[in-house]
Amino acid sequence: MQKGHTGTVGRMEQSSVRVGVLGCGNVGAALVNLIAERRDEVARRTGLDLVVAAVAVRNVALDRDVTIDPSVFTADPGSLVVDPDIDVVVEVMGGMEPARELIIEALRSGKPVVTANKELLANHGAELYEIAGAAGVDILFEAAVAGAIPIMRPLRESLAGEPIRRVMGIVNGTTNFILTRMAEDGASFADALAEAQSLGYAERDPTADIEGYDAGAKAAIIATLAFGARVVAGDVYHEGISGVTEADIEFAAHLGHCIKPIAVAERREPADGGPAEIGVRVHPALVPLSHPLAAVRDSFNAVFIEGDAVGELMFYGRGAGGRPTASAVFGDLIDASGNLRRGHGAPICALERARIAPIGELESAYYLNVEVDDQPGVLAQVAAVFGDHGVSIRSMEQEGLGAGARLVFITHAARESDLQATLHGLRRLGAVRSIGSVLRVVGD
Numbered sequence: 001m002q003k004g005h006t007g008t009v010g011r012m013e014q015s016s017v018r019v020g021v022l023g024c025g026n027v028g029a030a031l032v033n034l035i036a037e038r039r040d041e042v043a044r045r046t047g048l049d050l051v052v053a054a055v056a057v058r059n060v061a062l063d064r065d066v067t068i069d070p071s072v073f074t075a076d077p078g079s080l081v082v083d084p085d086i087d088v089v090v091e092v093m094g095g096m097e098p099a100r101e102l103i104i105e106a107l108r109s110g111k112p113v114v115t116a117n118k119e120l121l122a123n124h125g126a127e128l129y130e131i132a133g134a135a136g137v138d139i140l141f142e143a144a145v146a147g148a149i150p151i152m153r154p155l156r157e158s159l160a161g162e163p164i165r166r167v168m169g170i171v172n173g174t175t176n177f178i179l180t181r182m183a184e185d186g187a188s189f190a191d192a193l194a195e196a197q198s199l200g201y202a203e204r205d206p207t208a209d210i211e212g213y214d215a216g217a218k219a220a221i222i223a224t225l226a227f228g229a230r231v232v233a234g235d236v237y238h239e240g241i242s243g244v245t246e247a248d249i250e251f252a253a254h255l256g257h258c259i260k261p262i263a264v265a266e267r268r269e270p271a272d273g274g275p276a277e278i279g280v281r282v283h284p285a286l287v288p289l290s291h292p293l294a295a296v297r298d299s300f301n302a303v304f305i306e307g308d309a310v311g312e313l314m315f316y317g318r319g320a321g322g323r324p325t326a327s328a329v330f331g332d333l334i335d336a337s338g339n340l341r342r343g344h345g346a347p348i349c350a351l352e353r354a355r356i357a358p359i360g361e362l363e364s365a366y367y368l369n370v371e372v373d374d375q376p377g378v379l380a381q382v383a384a385v386f387g388d389h390g391v392s393i394r395s396m397e398q399e400g401l402g403a404g405a406r407l408v409f410i411t412h413a414a415r416e417s418d419l420q421a422t423l424h425g426l427r428r429l430g431a432v433r434s435i436g437s438v439l440r441v442v443g444d
Contacts, residue, residue: 017337018053020086020111022077022102023093026322027116027143027329028055029066031092034323034330036067048337054080056093081106088336090329091115100124107131107139112336112345116143116329122217122233125224126351133347138339140332140346145218146171146301148324149317150331155225155305156348163308164226167265168442171218173299173319174201174209175241175261179284180297183249183258189242201299201320212238215263215282223265223280226305229354231265231280237359239283248437251369251408255395257286258294262442268357279357286367286410286441293442360417365394365441367410370426371433374405378431382407385425389418404433410441 019035021028035050043049052068056077060070074080081089081102089106091113093099099120106113108131115121121128121144132139142152146169155164170176174196181192193210196202208214216236223231241261252259262285268277287294292314296302301319306312318324339345372378379398386393392412399406411419419438426432 015047015341016049016051017340018051018085018087019333020054020056020080020083020089021052022056022080022089022091022099024055024057024064024066024073025092025094027325028092029064030322030326031090031329031333032066032068034326035333038330042334046334046338048334048341050333050337053086054083056080077102078105081111082109086111087340088333089113090333091117092329094119096120096123100128103128103139104131107135107137110135110137112138112140112340114138114140114329114332114336116141116325118144118214118217118221119233122220125221125232126230129348129351132345136345136347138336138345139348140336141221142332143325143328145221146303146315147173147317147319147321148327149301149303149315149319150328151222151303151315152225153335154313154315155222156346159305159307159310162310164305165267165308166306167222167226167303168306169263169303169315170260170293170296170301171222171263171303171319172209172215172261173301174206175215176296176301176319177201177299178210179241179244179249179259179261182244182246183253184297186246188246189244210242211240212261212282215261216280219263219265219280219282222263222303223278224351225348226265227267227276227278227354228349228352229276229278230351231278231354231356235278235280235356237281237283237362241284243437244284244439245437248439252286252367255286255367255397255408255410256289257367257441258289259284259439260287260293260296260442262287262293262440266362267354274355276352276354277357277361278354279359279362281359281362284439286439288442291442360415360420362416363413364416365411365413365443366391366419366438367408367441368423368438369406369408369436371401371404371406371436373431373433374400374403375431378405379407381429381431382426385429386411386422389422389425390414391418391422406436413443
């Protein structure tokens, strides 16, 4: 028998769903308030009366700006997840442990789980999906990737039968904000980072954002759902944006490009019929100003999905912030509650073991600048090194530097290993003084 009262809301029978929330930080508090604000409307539209019955926090005495009775707070998350009076568990505490064990206990107790924990999913997602499937309940995680943008559900449901070739986009609002400020205001990297921290976009320790770990975790989750394969955070090649200079921003603009923090997940079917190959990478890249990603500014995110049948789809919106992220959690909570009342979940199918292609096998176009002695024959020597390693030059510009010169190249698509061999060959030329930034280039 269902717990809670029954009645009618319009013509829809109303069913009470008691929610347990693990964590009450920015996202947790925003979620609790959103549930209270939208309770009547959700009941009218879905027949679900969502009630926050327990919230687990470290310090129950701490004053929080949430619209619930203080007696709902508990310092015992373990009891919350196995409490038979709790129907659905929402995990917004973050971190690996105890979040992992708590989610497992909730799933094994027959409770659907909604989580925003990208770090956990990127490392232990396959385990959690399997446990949820065995228990016949949901584990939903829209908020783990790209904040309020609905991308997980389309990959799980709408595009479940689509042969997806590539997913590419901006999935970290902090780094996008920093690069936007550098490009539009001429800010230094340090000043743009400080502003991001002051606005709450970046943590006091911004390493996870600026070195690509946050985006790498999201890319692993995206690749897992897009390709139905086991991809973990350690499979993702990542470069951060801390090496991007003001000069790089200026060169990019001169060449009709901007620099954006890009995540790419690609799937290739080998000609010999072997297992699928998946490449996942996160790095700054030059993006043509004509490309839609060039218009994604500040802390906004955007994700492109390329498939054989659908062509190209774009999802755009706010990628961070307590209330936008809580909105994604709230949508999952309604979905999980509805499935629970209907007596079924939406399991993630068994994941195949695809081969993860190393970065050396992946292809991209490249931007690089090289400082050389300004003397006859140098350009020919440099071009010969590119040719020796099969890297074709798409464009080149030369800029005088006193007694030297700077050569700025954009290549056609080339294998990473060939590009690295080219760089090694250039460093061996006596006329080459230094090699500056090397960045990948997104096609038009």
